[in-house]
Amino acid sequence: MPTRLSHLFLRTLREDPAEAEVTSHRLLLRAGYIRRQAPGIFAWLPLGLRVKAKVEAIIREEMMVAGAQEVHFPALLPKEPYEVTGRWDEYGSGIFRLKDRKDADYLLAPTHEEVFTLLVKDMYTSYKDLPVCLYQIQDKYRDEARPRAGLLRGREFTMKDAYSFDVSDEGLDVSYQAQRDAYERIFARLGLNYVIVTADAGAMGGSRSEEFLHPTEVGEDSFVRNASGYAANVEAFRTVVPASIPLDGLPAAEVFESPNTPTIASLVDFVNTNHAHPTGREWTAADTLKNVVLALTHLDGTRELIAVGLPGDREVELSRIEIAFSPATVEAATEEDFAKNAALVKGYIGPWSLGGPVLGAEATSKVRFFVDPRVVDGTAWITGANLHERHALNVTAGRDFVADGVIEASDVREGDPAPDGSGPVEIARGMEIGHVFQLGRKYAEALGLKVLDENGKLVTVTMGSYGIGVTRILAVIAETNNDEKGLIWPENVAPFDVHVIATGKDEAVYEAAEKIVADLEAARYDVLFDDRPKASPGVKFGDAELIGVPRIIIVGKGLVDGVVEVWNRRTGERRSVPVAEVLSHLS
Amino acid sequence: MPTRLSHLFLRTLREDPAEAEVTSHRLLLRAGYIRRQAPGIFAWLPLGLRVKAKVEAIIREEMMVAGAQEVHFPALLPKEPYEVTGRWDEYGSGIFRLKDRKDADYLLAPTHEEVFTLLVKDMYTSYKDLPVCLYQIQDKYRDEARPRAGLLRGREFTMKDAYSFDVSDEGLDVSYQAQRDAYERIFARLGLNYVIVTADAGAMGGSRSEEFLHPTEVGEDSFVRNASGYAANVEAFRTVVPASIPLDGLPAAEVFESPNTPTIASLVDFVNTNHAHPTGREWTAADTLKNVVLALTHLDGTRELIAVGLPGDREVELSRIEIAFSPATVEAATEEDFAKNAALVKGYIGPWSLGGPVLGAEATSKVRFFVDPRVVDGTAWITGANLHERHALNVTAGRDFVADGVIEASDVREGDPAPDGSGPVEIARGMEIGHVFQLGRKYAEALGLKVLDENGKLVTVTMGSYGIGVTRILAVIAETNNDEKGLIWPENVAPFDVHVIATGKDEAVYEAAEKIVADLEAARYDVLFDDRPKASPGVKFGDAELIGVPRIIIVGKGLVDGVVEVWNRRTGERRSVPVAEVLSHLS
Missing domain, CATH: 3.90.960.10 (YbaK/aminoacyl-tRNA synthetase-associated domain)
Incomplete structure (x- = not known):
């Protein structure tokens, strides 16, 4: 069944909403994809939910290729595991905490390392059970001090978080690489420009850590890079240490x-x-x-x-x-x-x-x-x-x-030498869209996740954690795929494959459009059909540009000559195509 | 790609877990579908998530047929709308409440009437925009005093909640009937026995209200019914009032x-x-x-x-x-x-x-x-x-x-006359699996949802709310589809279409099984493949019976004669089928 604009729960806005700070936020609000509920907390409208589902489907496919298995945890979790690892305290006021009717402490989990660790501990006992990589796509909450930029930094967001479990460090390297490769494939499929930067472990503890940053002026992370391929976030940048000088003969203080x-x-x-x-x-x-x-x-x-x-x-x-x-x-x-x-x-x-x-x-x-x-x-x-x-x-x-x-105490500047000898760096701004992370044995140690090795000896499991911000990715795609008229979605995440517009008052036009829509649906295209009898062509075209489905078919005056217009939202090109050739033209 | 048991994140339990009170809870734990995180709070393992996704897909299809559109709200919402309608207070300690870092009050929403009302108010202004029916499938939280019976009464659960918006009472009747019909189709597709009982509005306020109860001894609702079709929950049962007696001539007190x-x-x-x-x-x-x-x-x-x-x-x-x-x-x-x-x-x-x-x-x-x-x-x-x-x-x-x-102050008993004159009632126990509800104008009035009518006059919108407990339904299906060996899923919600078991140590058996699995996958069957080389046939059969995929194919000794066994989990029947005929036999 096509989705009809006469029926779709949608009201596009002509004016930029006052609350919107960045392009993606402004356009997702105006085009009716999301609505604000509280600072940094949004509801998803039908159009937005469709795009989100498509982004999630791509992530699921690549997780399957990477051998990761989907599970699902609640957002609401008891304090105890987070207390054991120290994160209950470390997160300070950055997480939402609450008590139940029996006065027991709970939190809305910022990430789920602890409970994944306990789940594997509950289920598995032997090196033969490993490696295993588990993931979920789940709504997370963090009590950000300054939620901003719409979905780019919210207090509620959907995240894909994966956790790998291995017996050996070499195994962890393999699991890490599998997720890292999956992330590269995901971002490539989403057409997202990214830089992989060395990151510092920060509050998470662990060893190897890389962030996938999307370079953008609206990003809130600074990172350094150079033309030779060096890239690190500012926290991970290591100063080149000059040679020390023999003390002998130096003038006295x-x-x-x-x-x-x-x-x-x-x-x-x-x-x-x-x-x-x-x-x-x-x-x-x-x-x-x-x-x-x-x-x-x-x-x-x-x-x-x-x-x-x-x-x-x-x-x-x-x-x-x-x-x-x-x-x-x-x-x-x-x-x-x-x-x-x-x-x-x-x-x-x-x-x-x-x-x-x-x-x-x-x-x-x-x-x-x-x-x-x-x-x-x-x-x-x-x-x-x-x-x-x-x-x-x-x-x-x-x-x-x-x-x-x-300690690394100083700022990093344009022209500072990269620590790998690859030459001077430049400073850029980016938005973190993914993070792969070797946790090592920190969580397994704290929570007692051990398995029997080949010799029947208990060994502590080593772990990785891998996160992608689903809703943030969606916002970054919107941020980079638009023009002054509205959104321009890449085909594989567009809310619909084709947007069919019937124009004018002529009954025959609407009937012909219905037929085209039916043919498209039969050919497995997902169709948004602007069948509104009273809206002017200008309103319909404006809404189509704002909504941003990449392929638009206009059924109107040309119909008497047997043609419709096929409009490429990205290039702006409009081409007359005989009705009979619409399907072959699209494919 | 088939799911291989050698790889699947699963560990079936031989013993009944101490925490399990009812059959569904016991079997879903033992077969590795869910794991407890806190009282009434569960994680979903890969098998469980697959069944849940299938239940949700059926609900989505029927919501689409009913003309309802999907949106998605966060679980975490600000207090204010719930304060306006009085529900912030009415829910007492039955909901989870929390404060953010700025000391603002939030709740984990038990249902979303308020914010759906505000969303429609934000988007729509005219009678021409209505009717509209919106729904979400979303994780909800309630701080139940006595979480019990696993998924049947949890503190976290997935719910499909829909809300209809109409200008007129007649419109509301139509919207109500559309959801009611959809519920009947959903429960029919899921093979769920149900009774539609008249319900009392209770804390929700409003007019017409019916519950879909699944009759079961483990249910926590009592209801009354009779053979003539009368059914009501105990709260809604109305006593037949006897005729009054003239006072004249009655003896003095x-x-x-x-x-x-x-x-x-x-x-x-x-x-x-x-x-x-x-x-x-x-x-x-x-x-x-x-x-x-x-x-x-x-x-x-x-x-x-x-x-x-x-x-x-x-x-x-x-x-x-x-x-x-x-x-x-x-x-x-x-x-x-x-x-x-x-x-x-x-x-x-x-x-x-x-x-x-x-x-x-x-x-x-x-x-x-x-x-x-x-x-x-x-x-x-x-x-x-x-x-x-x-x-x-x-x-x-x-x-x-x-x-x-x-006031209705007394208990209801077997044999009491039904208020509609249809004869004596019996008392039964049931589990609420759905609820359709005419809210009327209570929420729209409280939150100011008005639209312009045909005469340009502002009128208050009338609403309905319609809920189905997704995870509870899954548990009820498990509760009614099992035997002493384990679960027996209906085909349309089984985690897999076919469970293929290779037995013995013979390489040729595993190669033949791989080929059969590949053919099944090519024919669009979702396959669980027990390829574990070291597990005994007894372990494999036991796991298959516990997991409960309705169709099982055993590849083993018969292979030398060119046959495999096709095992119907529900009837227990096992039939030898030539390898070449497996596909046609299944369809």
Whole structure:
């Protein structure tokens, strides 16, 4: 049966809705695919549901090829497994929590690692049962602080999440590759441009991790890449570490008075005026070591101050620092933090270490001190002396201070060298559309998923997790397939194969259109039929352009000459085709 | 591609799981269709998901025939619409509630009347847009006090809920009938025995309401029916009201001392001993009026005592009384309630009314008094005198007391006459599998869903709501299609069309089985292939019987003679069929 526009639950909007921030959101609302229910929470209308079902079908097909088996978990799950793995706490306010009538804790699961692990534990006992890869396509909930851009970052979204279970690391590599290959096939079939970037494990824990990013200005992830194929997300980018310098014969550190130099720029000016560079060049910000005080909040709620030293021409990048201290969160220290730590002389903080040499008599502190990878032994810096209005020259790493650790603390910039030697990188923006991830044994260990190996010994299973955002993918397709008139769906996810429009008031036209529609349906085309007797051709064409079915057939005045118009929504081309040839023309 | 048992995520259980209370639950667990996650919350394994998808496909087809269009709402919804209609409060602790990070209230929707109403309000404005019928197949959550019987009464379940929108009452009748007819077709296709019973509106409000009950001992609903086609649920059963009796000349009421007669039985004994019946027969419990004190809890939390008078041979049925006072809840009065109301002389309570004559000097009370429909004017009763150790004879309705109202207060019994005159009813137990419901204008009124009528006047839309429990239906099918060996699925919802078993160790058998499987798949049969090389025939046959695919092909020893066995799981019949004739034999 064709879907008739006279009957379809649809009302297209002429105006852009005020709530829409990005193209996909605007067009999916205007064309009647979705409707907002609450911030980041949407209902799916008939057109949207059709596209979603088609995207899901493609994913299911490729999961089957990859040997993954479909199961389905509820969104509502008990707290206990998530407490065992620590994620109940780690997710903080990012998940929805609730209690049942017996006061038991539940959550709306953000992902399902824990319960898949327990399911396999419940069912399987032997290495012979493995490998197995399970997946579901399921509605997920996360209490995002800033839901935005329609489906691109919602609080409710449909996700395909898969989990693999292997006995060996080599097995995990195979399972990982099978999902990774499936993702490449899925995105290729959906015509989605993507970059596979090395990702950092973040809150999930584990080893190999790659994100599929769709490059787009509306994306909220930054990533780096270069023409030689290097790609990583900003958190995973590793700084190229310079060679260290022998300490022998390096000039001694020298403290000097430096009134009114609380900023890097004022300090550089002051030093250029008062302390000539030995080679005669100007001092620059890159010669200074900027020491920034930050506050970690650990899972148990305790707050710990740390300091991070990085070259003065670089900016602190909290998202990169957070990786080093995950699951703790990181923020700038407050005035109150400084007030409580008298040894921290704001504006004049210098390097120190708890274990190594300390510079400045008053700098004894319980605050751990970390450095950027560029701060290798033998590098000498202009930096704070931990005394009010005092700085120091030739403060040398490995001699005057030894850090408590090295962390990626700085921003990544256009032109920074890629860690694999493939040359300078550029910065791009992207939207995460998939993620493949070697979890390793973290979850199996925590939840006791062990099987008997060939020797009858219990071994812990190793796992991977693999996610695709179904509704986000749909939005990205909409974001990249449109023009000023509306959506232009790729054929394999369009809500219908063909959109047939009957125009005018002539009964014969509608009868001929009915016949064409019936023939198309008989040939297994899914047809949207604009049979509205009172809508003008302009309204019908406008709706067709907005809805975005890629092939449109207009039955109208040409009928007296035995022809209809076949309109390619993407190219805009309209061609007269004899009625008898419509089917062969489409195929 | 066939599904291979060597690969399928499945582990059948030999023992009945302790948690299973009913057959369907036991077999769905043992055969690896579902797994418990929390009380009343289940995960779906590959076999279960296949059956569920087939049930859903049948429902979708019949919804399309009925002209209903599919949409999809999230489970997580904001409180506000549910507050406007009062359901946020009415559901009490029966729904899951939660707050987001901004402290806004949300619920996991038990049903979606409110948001469907708002969606149509958002999209449609004119009578020309109507009627429209929308539905979804969606995972719902209810915080049941006593989840039980596996999928039969879960806290999470999949439901098809449809909502119709019409301008006129006649339109609603048509929409209602279309869904009702669709339900009859769905249950017929699923081979489900059902009775359509008149139901009471209960908490939903509205007019016409019918439940589809599947008669089963494990059902939790009682209903009444008779051979003439009358059927109603117990709450909707209406008592046949006897004719009233003229008051003239009836004997006067007479108070008597009645020590130690706090129960109906002791009272009847006492009266038979001390007060002969005028006709000489024995007094019976049916001659007494039992007055029961109950406590209503209103939505706003206030507690109100009421008293209900009914013949002493009847039992109070709270579920029927609750209908009269919905959305208030009803329970028995406590000792504390009696203590606070000195006029209520426990064990000797008699009738009274706030407006009418009062029997007994101390009985002045603020407690409203209701009677059962059998207590018509002119009926005379032995009843309490509202005085300690005092009862009265010949207390006559309409003369000695006038009730504040008539309500259905008594239990329904085998042999009670049906209200339509069709004769005595019997009591049966059933499981609700569908519900069709004329909501009328309640939701549209509350949420402001109005459209312009033909005269340009705003009119309130009238609605229906129609629900089918998808996962419950699946469980009912399992409950009614099994034997001591396992499940026996009807063909159209079986997880596979054919289950092919290769037996023994002979390579040639497995090769021949592969060929048969490939031929079946080519002929569009969905095949489960037991290709496990090391499992014994006994294990394979046992698993096949447990899993319950209705047609089984055994490839084994007969192969040397060119035959396989075709096994009908339902009848148990096994027949030798030449390999070349397998396909034609199946079709």
